[in-house]
Amino acid sequence: MTNRKIGDRIFDVAVVGGGASGAAAAYHLSSEGRTVALLERHDMNTEASGRNAGSLHGQIQHEPFLEEGDEWARAWLPALRFLADSLDIWDGLSEELGADLQVGKKGGLLIADDESQLPAIERKVAFENSVGIQSRMLSAAELKQLAPWITDDVVGGELCPIEGKANPLLVAPAFARRAAAQGAVLMPRTPVEGFREEDGVHILRTPRGEVHARQVVLAGGDGMRDLGRHFGLELPISSAAVQVSVTERIDPMVSHLVYYAGGKLTFKQAQSGTLLIGGGWPARRNAAGEWVVNPESLRANLAMATRIAPSIADVALLRTxxxxxxxxxxxxxxxxxxxxxxxxxxxxxxxxxxxASPLMGRVLNDLVQGRDPGRDLLPFAPDRF
Ligand SMILES: Cc1cc2nc3c(=O)[nH]c(=O)nc-3n(C[C@H](O)[C@H](O)[C@H](O)COP(=O)(O)OP(=O)(O)OC[C@H]3O[C@@H](n4cnc5c(N)ncnc54)[C@H](O)[C@@H]3O)c2cc1C
Incomplete structure (x- = not known):
């Protein structure tokens, strides 16, 4: 262990976490001339930001809505507005970062195949409309017109026009590349193991040495619980290992982000032509305690996908x-x-x-710069639990 300082400088800001949130924060901070160190315990973009399903969500998720109910949805609206405002940023993000992030925003379809699913969707749409999201109910015929491949069992559903997809393998790296071009120092394989403060300077302890910074941004994703504890904060962040699958490339077929009202399912077609199928199905641990693909989850996930899109039954699965x-x-x-x-x-x-990551980067930048981020952050306060 060493307490050698990495370099001889005091950074304006040390950002901990090289996922999309941290990389976006590093990009915005460095674009305003702040000196930034971006510390990542592994390689950049190797945790959730690089493993997710690439859905750009802008509606209340159906499953928690059914489980938690209307009161929860009402209280969650500020978080939904956060997503909607972030979705606005996605429109121009490829151009801003000078990288094709494969963003497509043709909208999201929530598909019902049972009349009993429709009343909850109607209530959900009303909540979404109340914060300015123009989602609306669609008849079975309208859905079939938008997406002819949908099962004939469809009875109706929802269109949320602001939703879409992007390529998660490209986004955090694009933010990080631009941050580096603006002078940020990227520090992969640099786990932050401790913090202390001396004369108003934050000192981050890593196996490579110490990083000194005037301010610190914690954007550690699954590492956030541990990071919070360094500051006496018990963050009630839960972790769940979930799986996503990708198929072979097929001709253009699915232009929307697709959900199913009867169970856990999201799917979309990536720009490359592959179908990405997920929805939060649990993985399992092997004998060594490692998270691995759960074949039962996979079967159930694929059964749900083929129920909604029967014609994909013959498409080959490449990887989960x-x-x-x-x-x-x-x-x-x-x-x-x-x-x-x-x-x-x-x-x-x-x-x-x-x-949420494009807006998260902006908001974190505003906070560090001492600016009003232009939204009420009280519902998101770290000490609210
Ligand atoms: C399978 C799956 C599918 C998903 N699908 C979607 C989707 O379709 N759409 C969507 O919007 N969201 C989706 N999500 C959620 C989304 O991926 C995450 O919410 C998002 O990526 C979080 O970004 P982040 O930058 O905050 O965290 P992360 O991407 O987790 O990045 C945090 C980084 O911090 C690093 N770190 C942690 N502790 C330390 C430390 N002490 N020192 C140094 N580095 C540290 C980690 O190594 C990590 O790289 C999905 C998640 C999963 C797992």
Whole structure:
């Protein structure tokens, strides 16, 4: 172990976490001339931000809505508005970052195949409309017209026009590349193992040496619980290993992000032509305790996909992988100052943090710069639990 300082400088900001949130924060901070160190314990973009399904979400997720109910949905609306505002940023993000992020925003379809599913969707749409999201109910005929491949069993559903997809393998690296071009120092394989403060400077301990910075942004995803504990903060962040599958390339077929009202399913067609099939199905641990693909989950996930899109039954599956998804008890993000530690900021969006990451980067930048981020962060306060 060494307490050697890496370089002889004090960075303006040390960002911990090389996923989409941290890389976006590093990009915005460095674009305003801040000196930034971006520290990542593995290689950049190797946890949730690089393993997710690439859905850009802008509706209340049907499953928690059914489980948690209307009161929860009402309280969750600020988090939904956060996603919607982030979705606006996605429109121009490829151009801004100078990289084709394979963003497509043709909207999301929530498909019902049982009349009993429709009343809940109608209530959900009303909540979404209340924060300015123009989602609406569709008849079976309208759905068939938009997506002719949908099962003949469809009885209706929802269109959420702001939703879409992007390629998760490209997004955090694009933010990080631009941050580096603006002078940020990228530090992969640099786990932060401790923090202390001396004369108003935060000192981050890593196996490579110490990083000194005037402010700290914590964007550690699944590592956030441990990071919070360094500052006496017990963050109730849950972890669940879930799996996503990809098929061979097929001709253009699915232009929307697709959900099913009867169970866990999302799927979309990537720009390359592959279908990405997920929805939060659990992985399993092998005898060595490692997370591996759960064949039962896979079977159930694929059965659901072929139920909604019968014509994909013959499409070959190429690969299924596992990633650790993270949640909070109220499904809302955790964003703001770490109490009692001036200059330490925290940014975490549960379940749908890929969608949220472009706005998360901006908000974290505003907080560090001492600016009003232009939205009420009280519902997201780190000490609300
Ligand atoms: C299988 C799966 C599918 C998903 N699908 C979607 C989807 O379709 N759409 C969507 O919007 N969201 C989806 N999500 C959620 C989304 O991927 C995450 O919410 C989002 O990527 C979080 O981004 P982040 O940058 O905050 O965290 P992460 O991507 O987890 O990045 C945090 C980084 O911090 C690093 N780190 C942690 N602790 C330390 C430390 N002490 N020192 C240094 N580095 C540290 C980690 O190694 C990690 O790389 C999915 C998640 C999973 C797992």
């Amino acid at each position: 992988w596992v990633g650790i998804g993270n949640g909070t008890p109220d499904h809302s993000p955790i964003i703001g100052a770490v109490p009692g530690h001036p200059g330490v900021w925290l940014g975490f969006y549960p379940y749908m943090g890929f969608t």
